[in-house]
Amino acid sequence: MPTQTKENYLKAMYFLERKGSKIALTDLSKLLDVSTPTANSMVKKLQEDEWVIYQKYKPLQLTEKGRKAAALIVRKHRLTEMFLTKIMGFGWEEVHDIAEEMEHINSDALFDRMDELLGNPTVDPHGSPIPDKSGVLVSRNYEHLSDMSEGQRVRLCSMTDSSTELLVFLNSKNIKLGTEMDILKIESFDQSMIVSYNHHPSMMLSHEVCKRLLVEVVN
Amino acid sequence: MPTQTKENYLKAMYFLERKGSKIALTDLSKLLDVSTPTANSMVKKLQEDEWVIYQKYKPLQLTEKGRKAAALIVRKHRLTEMFLTKIMGFGWEEVHDIAEEMEHINSDALFDRMDELLGNPTVDPHGSPIPDKSGVLVSRNYEHLSDMSEGQRVRLCSMTDSSTELLVFLNSKNIKLGTEMDILKIESFDQSMIVSYNHHPSMMLSHEVCKRLLVEVVN
DNA sequence: AATATTTGTTAGATTAGTCTAACTTTTTAT
């Protein structure tokens, strides 16, 4: 098992890989908020135990071993988030930071028990998929709300980023995962949407927000 | 907030202080399984932020600040143990190692919620007292089972050490916190005790075990 | 009281993780 710091490097590389395939050192260092030389020397060390493949000036790559390790950290993170919301009663906007620490806890028993108590969940409180015990992640392909058209009915399933600000905003609008919305109108000048859902007959959502909400069309 | 390592030094000093008042560097280094020079240089560093009072060749001392910090770590540890047993269904012999990692998690919200869900417990699953939110620990004065006499009826309330081996042993004998036992006989040659409890009419407990069990007399 | 033992200290080295400054390679833009 790598150190906590190394786990964070693997996790960051995992996210970068899932986003755009090529992992750039600069992106990694920005994501982890360290200097590029720091990230550079760390990936060289990670190579020694075959977590990553490193070649000078080439994009970074995770090995299978490194990818699996990263996925299992993400699994611990997302199970924890689910546990904190479903069992302990936290709001979805409160759980990220706690999970960020708990994901480094070394105890299969703990996370297996969470998994069990939660009934083997497949997504976290923000709709992000939970990798399985062998590190396999099956992610569904949702659409950005911003790409939908007037008249469609959609269900909120996930979001591109789960920043506290976005989650608090959605709380204030009473929008949750699973909330179904009718797209009443799209303002052409700023791409903002007027939607209706539950008991809210007409709510305006800015383009910035719509870009970050992932939905599926309701038949 | 000190680092995780420093928190472990404070916690160790706290235990040593509660056991015999004078904190010796050698004892500290043994408890933490580091060399004496390592412990020595660390207490010097801890002094810089006024966690401890250090004077060459003198016994170590915790400052009020250091003692409170240590107590709050112990609080997190014991709340976690309680949470793992009562809410998550772990056995009392399984929780120490997990709590040892969770005690370093930095989240008042998490531990406050545990406290709440548990109904503000005052002892952990092994009968050890839980310091309150301001770091005050009120510990009851139990007797060692080994110091009791024939004919007395006692209730198991705590133990001097909660090693997995002892806990597993007690599990196998079906002895729990709260179990009331009648001391039927004390063998003079080895101080072992014959006790009866629940549906066990006569059980032999070695002196080694009796020394580690803390009880109170039942009137 | 003198000596032996234990306890504590200093010095110097090592590893993990970080930085800045300077430099090189690759990519982008004119």
Add this chain to the structure above:
DNA sequence: ATAAAAAGTTAGACTAATCTAACAAATATT
């Protein structure tokens, strides 16, 4: 195609936490 910009690398230094070897002080033993 060359210059400018971006990305990546190397060198060297720093802090936290650890070690061993050597030494000093305090305590215990005869």
